[in-house]
Amino acid sequence: MQNLLLSALALSAAADAYGAGAAGWDAAYSRAQAALLKLNQTEKVGIATGVGWQGGPCVGNTYAPSSIDYPSLCLQDSPLGIRYANPVTAFPAGINAGATWDRSLLYARGAAMGEEAKGLGIHVQLGPAAGPLGKNPDGGRNWEGFSVDPYLSGVGMEETIQGMQDSGVQACAKHWLGNEQEHNRETMSSNIGDRATHELYLWPFMNAVKANVASVMCSYNKLNGTWACESDAVLNELLKDELGFPGYVMSDWNAQHTGVNSALAGLDMTMPGSDFNKPPGSIFWGPNLVEAVANGSVPQSRLDDMATRILAAWYLLGQDQGYPKVTFSSWNGGKATVDVTADHASVVRTVARDSIVLLKNQEHALPLRKPKSLAIIGQDAIVNPKGPNACVDRGCNTGTLAMGWGSGTSEFPYLVAPLDAIKVQAQKDGTKIVESTTDSTTAAASAAAAAETAVVFINADAGEGYITVEGNAGDRNNLDPWHNGNELVKSVAAANKNVIVVVHSVGPIILETILAQPSVKAIVWAGLPGQESGNALVDVIYGSTSPSGKLPYTIAKQPSDYGAGWNSALVDNFAEDLFIDYRHFDKNGIAPRYEFGYGLSYTNFNYSGLAVSVSATAGPSNGPIVPGGAEELFKSVGTISVIVQNTGEIAGAEVAQLYLGLPESAPSTPPKQLRGFQKLNLQPGEQGTATFELTRRDLSYWDVQIQKWVVPSGTFTVYVGASSRDIRGEGKFTVT
Numbered sequence: 001m002q003n004l005l006l007s008a009l010a011l012s013a014a015a016d017a018y019g020a021g022a023a024g025w026d027a028a029y030s031r032a033q034a035a036l037l038k039l040n041q042t043e044k045v046g047i048a049t050g051v052g053w054q055g056g057p058c059v060g061n062t063y064a065p066s067s068i069d070y071p072s073l074c075l076q077d078s079p080l081g082i083r084y085a086n087p088v089t090a091f092p093a094g095i096n097a098g099a100t101w102d103r104s105l106l107y108a109r110g111a112a113m114g115e116e117a118k119g120l121g122i123h124v125q126l127g128p129a130a131g132p133l134g135k136n137p138d139g140g141r142n143w144e145g146f147s148v149d150p151y152l153s154g155v156g157m158e159e160t161i162q163g164m165q166d167s168g169v170q171a172c173a174k175h176w177l178g179n180e181q182e183h184n185r186e187t188m189s190s191n192i193g194d195r196a197t198h199e200l201y202l203w204p205f206m207n208a209v210k211a212n213v214a215s216v217m218c219s220y221n222k223l224n225g226t227w228a229c230e231s232d233a234v235l236n237e238l239l240k241d242e243l244g245f246p247g248y249v250m251s252d253w254n255a256q257h258t259g260v261n262s263a264l265a266g267l268d269m270t271m272p273g274s275d276f277n278k279p280p281g282s283i284f285w286g287p288n289l290v291e292a293v294a295n296g297s298v299p300q301s302r303l304d305d306m307a308t309r310i311l312a313a314w315y316l317l318g319q320d321q322g323y324p325k326v327t328f329s330s331w332n333g334g335k336a337t338v339d340v341t342a343d344h345a346s347v348v349r350t351v352a353r354d355s356i357v358l359l360k361n362q363e364h365a366l367p368l369r370k371p372k373s374l375a376i377i378g379q380d381a382i383v384n385p386k387g388p389n390a391c392v393d394r395g396c397n398t399g400t401l402a403m404g405w406g407s408g409t410s411e412f413p414y415l416v417a418p419l420d421a422i423k424v425q426a427q428k429d430g431t432k433i434v435e436s437t438t439d440s441t442t443a444a445a446s447a448a449a450a451a452e453t454a455v456v457f458i459n460a461d462a463g464e465g466y467i468t469v470e471g472n473a474g475d476r477n478n479l480d481p482w483h484n485g486n487e488l489v490k491s492v493a494a495a496n497k498n499v500i501v502v503v504h505s506v507g508p509i510i511l512e513t514i515l516a517q518p519s520v521k522a523i524v525w526a527g528l529p530g531q532e533s534g535n536a537l538v539d540v541i542y543g544s545t546s547p548s549g550k551l552p553y554t555i556a557k558q559p560s561d562y563g564a565g566w567n568s569a570l571v572d573n574f575a576e577d578l579f580i581d582y583r584h585f586d587k588n589g590i591a592p593r594y595e596f597g598y599g600l601s602y603t604n605f606n607y608s609g610l611a612v613s614v615s616a617t618a619g620p621s622n623g624p625i626v627p628g629g630a631e632e633l634f635k636s637v638g639t640i641s642v643i644v645q646n647t648g649e650i651a652g653a654e655v656a657q658l659y660l661g662l663p664e665s666a667p668s669t670p671p672k673q674l675r676g677f678q679k680l681n682l683q684p685g686e687q688g689t690a691t692f693e694l695t696r697r698d699l700s701y702w703d704v705q706i707q708k709w710v711v712p713s714g715t716f717t718v719y720v721g722a723s724s725r726d727i728r729g730e731g732k733f734t735v736t
């Protein structure tokens, strides 16, 4: 792991030397423009057009021109590893990476995924994801992204993209924009207010563009009535003009609806380029785009711009210099001729371990201390007896859950089951293991009755809407554990007085039934941990590492408390406006069960010495547009710091969090919003300083009248603490 972090830093230095910043784009554009001069019309269109689903080795492939030394581009999922190839590493899902709240781990995970992509000859890895953001707690693909909070999601995007691109692969930030549910995703309109668009859904993409992301994938849905991949307002105005995005926009697979309009709106690449899921012959570009330019429907300059953007991204990443050839095919089992997995299992285990959120720990039930006997209960404790990859795109929920389903998946090289990892530890401790690895309540009760402590495994799955699992068409039907998980826990709790519940889930589940059982002493959220699932869990429940994950979303007492959820209408008016997740709970005075940012440790942390040093002028941010937005937005306006001390007797890590409340001159703003965090590893008695650097963007709201980010005048409230509700220090600063 240490080696990986060091090599990641070396890669970062190399990328800086190459100049992958704004200057890097300038150099890349010069080279792209020179290459463009050598291409004929068909070749220019060809590098912007997919060859068709299954027309090449990757899920997306473009035509290779013969006039320049440029390949058929290979585009491959996913945000958590490489889809349809093996051997590859199955990393923890985005939601776990977000739950670490650890910038260096987010970067290391991105760098390791990028290394694997490059090693396999993949030019463009289709991730990371910030859309869906997760406003609907039951949204099917929320787990592919990092958090429902735009700030945390933005940091996840930025670090992951930097890691991936420092390894040499082009990243693709997706899905732009407003694709918050799976039901009707290809027909519905997300009608989002301008302010919520900016302050919530667009925010993490600003970080992505700022990190020089090579490509962006536009989404299936309509935005305010126009298809996202056909909307001038969404592609040209928001993404390319306002955020200054220099790279290229590709369509989601089949998200293009017209040839000319999409080209004029700013789409640069169509995927997968055939009549995938459409009537035969519905190919919008290819020869049709050549014709559209010839007859003047699409200006020559627009086609040149598409090709230049695509070429520039390739040069930006240095992919013209000895890039590996594609060494696998998605369509024949994905067997690669090289093994790219290196020591990435250690990244997986570290991310999985440090993302575990300890929700409840009564009577010091955890960590386990050499119990005499342990009952391990639930089908989620074992690997699917048919193998971890038995269902295509992980489209079933049998055995332990370690990723959701859909295109955002990879093949498992192996999957360490919780039961197997616990058995290894039990052997060392002389603990007798009693197993009940079905979800039968009767068998569970008898196993639980035969042991000193019982660990029950439950889960909740979700995924992409082209697969329906146990009646869930992508989005979840409810926020309950699957397979009668509440009943399973109840039967165990009736038979054993010392019960630990482990949850593998794609997002929040309602825990009230479980919490109502007095025998449930501890609850552990392990999310979607990837291939090292059991090992990471053992690290935490046996205490070799203190839990340090924090919730990347709120866990409510009842589903209606969220005030949001997927709906079956063809229009979603995003009535939540700015008030999603904790912003909604705070505004409406709703008590969450476990709030955003919450997570227990085996040790304790004391906060002191809050220091506020912020100096900013009120008003809009201007300046030239750089990748990410107006340059002034990213200027530092000062720092806030706090001292955190580990007051317990064991080592641990704490995520100190900064929330800001804007002055009243900013209309109708959420009471507090995350604007900084830092994870500190602290030995017993040790203290460290968490420093939050603020930029103008962090102080701003989007002014819909003047169409700019504005720093409001007045007094800002500073909240620093261990979660969004566990505030340990308050301060103020004033902007005039």
Ligand SMILES: OC[C@H]1O[C@@H](O[C@H]2[C@H](O)[C@@H](O)[C@H](O[C@H]3[C@H](O)[C@@H](O)[C@H](O)O[C@@H]3CO)O[C@@H]2CO)[C@H](O)[C@@H](O)[C@@H]1O
Residues within 6 Å of the ligand: 059, 077, 126, 174, 252, 253, 277, 407, 466
């Ligand atoms: O993979 C690239 C992007 O694809 C989108 O998802 C598509 C997914 O990759 C593809 O496997 C799936 O195909 C299924 C098809 O939709 C269905 O009709 C057919 O019966 O089965 C096919 C699977 O064998 O289609 C998905 C789109 O509907 C993702 O949205 C995007 O994130 C990916 O990067």
